Amino acid sequence: MLSKKIEAALNKQVTIEAESSQVYLAMASWAENLGFEGVSQFMYAHSDEEREHMLKLIKFINERGGHAKVSQLAAPPTAFGSFKDMFQTLFDHEVMVSKSINDLVDISLQEKDYATHNFLQWYVSEQIEEEALARNILDKINLIGDDKSGFYLFDNDIKQLITNPKEASI
Numbered sequence: 230m231l232s233k234k235i236e237a238a239l240n241k242q243v244t245i246e247a248e249s250s251q252v253y254l255a256m257a258s259w260a261e262n263l264g265f266e267g268v269s270q271f272m273y274a275h276s277d278e279e280r281e282h283m284l285k286l287i288k289f290i291n292e293r294g295g296h297a298k299v300s301q302l303a304a305p306p307t308a309f310g311s312f313k314d315m316f317q318t319l320f321d322h323e324v325m326v327s328k329s330i331n332d333l334v335d336i337s338l339q340e341k342d343y344a345t346h347n348f349l350q351w352y353v354s355e356q357i358e359e360e361a362l363a364r365n366i367l368d369k370i371n372l373i374g375d376d377k378s379g380f381y382l383f384d385n386d387i388k389q390l391i392t393n394p395k396e397a398s399i
């Protein structure tokens with residue numbers, strides 16, 4: 230059975246994952262409008278992943294006798310400046326999510342809720358990967374600089390990351 234404190238903290242994470250999904254959906258739409266198919270596909274897929282993260286939390290809260298709440302979400306931005314700005318926003322967002330997961334892990338230990346602690350380890354690993362991926366993409370964008378043909382290739386290469394995020398050599 231979840232304590233009220235853990236239940237509230239997990240529900241806060243449900244909102245964060247749902248908002249992440251919305252932010253990446255907005256990025257997907259922005260990139261699609263600019264004609265960058267690869268980047269938009271990557272963002273649509275990323276948005277779906279965040280929804281999965283949210284659903285996993287909802288199932289866990291309800292399974293443990295809590296009540297997962299679906300709450301109102303903050304509206305995401307509709308424009309993101311440049312690709313560099315957009316991926317910087319993505320990276321900063323993931324750093325914020327990692328901090329939130331770490332705080333949750335901390336609360337689970339304070340509450341001696343080892344089942345929740347165990348459950349959260351999946352998110353801890355996931356955040357390491359997500360931050361590394363975002364950092365990797367930012368490095369590539371910095372290498373491309375203002376080279377338009379470089380962006381065309383990048384848009385094509387990023388499609389690999391959708392099906393094969395770990396092995397891709399983008």
Ligand code: FEO
Pocket residue numbers: 246249278279282323326359
């Ligand atoms: Fe679910 Fe990208 O954090």
